[in-house]
Amino acid sequence: MPPEAKTAQGSGSGSPSVVPTRLEIKRSPSDVPLSPPEDVPVFQVDDLSVYYGSFRAVRDVSMTVCERQITSLIGPSGCGKTTLLRCFNRMNDLVEIARVAGKILYHGVDLYHPDVNAVEVRRRIGMVFQKPNPFPKSIYDNITFGPKVAGIKGNMDEIVERSLRRAALWDEVKDRLKESAMGLSGGQQQRLCIARALAVDPEVILMDEPCSALDPIATGRIEDLMEEIKSEYTIIIVTHNMQQAARVSDMCAFFTAEVNETSDTRTGVLVEYDKTEKMFSNPSDERTENYVTGRFG
Amino acid sequence: MQGRRFDAAGFVFRLLLLAALFITMLLLTILIIDVVTSGWSVLSTRLGDFLTGKLGSIPATSGIGQGLRGTFFIGLFVVVIAFPIGVGAAIYLEEYAPRSRFTRFIDVNIRNLAGVPSVVFGLLGFAIFVNALEFITGPRANGATVISAGLTLAVLVLPIVIITSAEAIRAVPESLREAGFGVGATRWEVIRSHVLPYAGPGILTGTVLSLARALGEAAPLILVGAVTGFLTEGARYSLESLQERFTAMPIVIYTWAGRPQPGFVENTAAAIVVLLVVVLLANTVAILLRNKYEKRR
Numbered sequence: 001m002p003p004e005a006k007t008a009q010g011s012g013s014g015s016p017s018v019v020p021t022r023l024e025i026k027r028s029p030s031d032v033p034l035s036p037p038e039d040v041p042v043f044q045v046d047d048l049s050v051y052y053g054s055f056r057a058v059r060d061v062s063m064t065v066c067e068r069q070i071t072s073l074i075g076p077s078g079c080g081k082t083t084l085l086r087c088f089n090r091m092n093d094l095v096e097i098a099r100v101a102g103k104i105l106y107h108g109v110d111l112y113h114p115d116v117n118a119v120e121v122r123r124r125i126g127m128v129f130q131k132p133n134p135f136p137k138s139i140y141d142n143i144t145f146g147p148k149v150a151g152i153k154g155n156m157d158e159i160v161e162r163s164l165r166r167a168a169l170w171d172e173v174k175d176r177l178k179e180s181a182m183g184l185s186g187g188q189q190q191r192l193c194i195a196r197a198l199a200v201d202p203e204v205i206l207m208d209e210p211c212s213a214l215d216p217i218a219t220g221r222i223e224d225l226m227e228e229i230k231s232e233y234t235i236i237i238v239t240h241n242m243q244q245a246a247r248v249s250d251m252c253a254f255f256t257a258e259v260n261e262t263s264d265t266r267t268g269v270l271v272e273y274d275k276t277e278k279m280f281s282n283p284s285d286e287r288t289e290n291y292v293t294g295r296f297g
Numbered sequence: 298m299q300g301r302r303f304d305a306a307g308f309v310f311r312l313l314l315l316a317a318l319f320i321t322m323l324l325l326t327i328l329i330i331d332v333v334t335s336g337w338s339v340l341s342t343r344l345g346d347f348l349t350g351k352l353g354s355i356p357a358t359s360g361i362g363q364g365l366r367g368t369f370f371i372g373l374f375v376v377v378i379a380f381p382i383g384v385g386a387a388i389y390l391e392e393y394a395p396r397s398r399f400t401r402f403i404d405v406n407i408r409n410l411a412g413v414p415s416v417v418f419g420l421l422g423f424a425i426f427v428n429a430l431e432f433i434t435g436p437r438a439n440g441a442t443v444i445s446a447g448l449t450l451a452v453l454v455l456p457i458v459i460i461t462s463a464e465a466i467r468a469v470p471e472s473l474r475e476a477g478f479g480v481g482a483t484r485w486e487v488i489r490s491h492v493l494p495y496a497g498p499g500i501l502t503g504t505v506l507s508l509a510r511a512l513g514e515a516a517p518l519i520l521v522g523a524v525t526g527f528l529t530e531g532a533r534y535s536l537e538s539l540q541e542r543f544t545a546m547p548i549v550i551y552t553w554a555g556r557p558q559p560g561f562v563e564n565t566a567a568a569i570v571v572l573l574v575v576v577l578l579a580n581t582v583a584i585l586l587r588n589k590y591e592k593r594r
Contacts, residue, residue: 129479133470133472136473136494145480145490149480150480150481200480
């Protein structure tokens with residue numbers, strides 16, 4: 001167990017020239033007319049490292065995620081994208097040996113401060129998983145579970161309809177709300193999972209390769225949906241699909257895996273984080289360029 | 298592509314597997330036919346008397362009422378004591394306990410306990426429930442009561458209940474737990490609403506099988522002091538009678554099988570048939586319940 005993991009360490013313990021320090025993200029208002037006039041940071045990731053036991057899965061990530069934008073995390077397998085994503089709602093807490101060093105500030109509050117309740121964090125920061133994972137219950141119960149445990153009083157029928165409408169699923173399922181969610185198609189199940197996440201009215205939605213188990217048509221619908229709900233939610237999406245990242249995201253972070261020669265383990269590092277447009281047209285790092293042009297990964 | 302090569306090894310293997318199944322079924326069928334034909338004269342002529350009658354020295358008037366009563370209460374003790382404790386321990390082990398060396402140590406020991414011969418549990422029951430706790434289990438009968446027997450058998454099946462329940466809980470997909478945590482449920486809410494309903498059928502099957510095991514045990518009951526002769530106490534279904542001397546079905550069968558009078562051979566066979574039916578009924582209930590809950594997935 002490396003001792004420096006115990007405290008938030010300063011940057012530059014690795015190779016500082018490789019890892020960009022926090023990027024100043026400024027976007028001119030004329031850039032994308034639909035986005036809000038100014039960028040409000042939601043997450044500020046500061047020198048974040050994640051360990052599984054003594055294995056360091058991700059190191060020294062610093063980035064800022066802004067409100068009502070879609071931020072994509074791309075990179076080859078095993079570069080720590082999912083690990084990082086799961087830090088944003090403390091899902092990594094469920095992995096017993098996982099440890100986090102560094103900071104994630106959520107609206108200025110340290111998510112890993114001892115006083116912060118992880119359950120509360122997950123209510124504000126929802127998650128959609130790689131494989132659609134509806135509860136083996138009715139469509140209706142899938143939606144209402146979150147609001148119920150959150151103690152939300154109010155008309156559940158309304159919440160169900162609103163969530164399903166936002167997830168563009170209402171028309172397909174409105175006549176069979178009491179039927180099992182397991183009877184839906186894969187794409188419908190994934191939209192149900194999005195609706196389930198929306199039902200607790202989160203501010204942020206984390207998506208871990210939400211389309212990797214879906215066909216292109218279902219994928220298109222999810223992407224349209226993301227575009228639609230972007231005006232109300234901040235979305236962070238991990239994707240293996242570079243076209244998807246290029247299509248849907250405003251900001252894009254490229255990660256890669258550094259092989260540690262001595263222990264033969266791979267540690268994920270953030271190579272470049274910038275506007276998606278720039279990342280795909282004129283990246284500053286050669287590795288990003290190689291990846292987005294398909295030369296490796 | 299034309300003409301099929303004859304897969305000799307595969308054919309022989311399949312034949313061997315079939316033979317294994319056949320031998321099992323044959324032995325069971327012979328056993329059942331043997332006891333049913335042997336006990337038929339009793340079952341067909343005086344079933345009512347036989348089921349309610351008392352133990353006696355005359356074969357034609359002896360019945361198993363006292364044995365059934367003992368077996369009923371033993372089953373009750375197992376259900377009321379071993380099931381909740383066993384399922385609770387399994388939930389703790391699987392969902393809460395840290396994956397430490399100590400947890401593994403406990404896990405291994407529970408597995409070892411499940412393999413301990415039942416006679417040893419009988420000795421344990423004798424030492425603890427009959428002797429040490431005599432003032433609770435039945436001072437008038439020196440502790441050799443159905444309470445002691447029920448507690449002993451509950452302890453006997455406890456490791457089996459824990460193991461089968463833990464396996465059913467382990468079979469719950471991690472994605473289901475994550476879905477629950479992802480919408481902001483606490484661990485307890487995830488367990489109650491998702492893990493237990495999903496694992497329920499498996500837990501039920503395992504526990505009912507262990508109940509069948511408890512109902513068929515004779516050795517521990519002999520050590521605990523089940524009456525192998527005539528039971529003269531008024532064996533009524535009252536609370537006080539729980540603290541009186543007792544007998545149970547396996548003991549009745551064991552006792553009758555050793556009697557020289559010719560009529561007891563038929564009585565023994567009939568008692569075996571009754572015990573088999575009781576166990577089959579318990580298993581049927583378990584299967585019906587399991588099917589009912591599995592459909593709702």
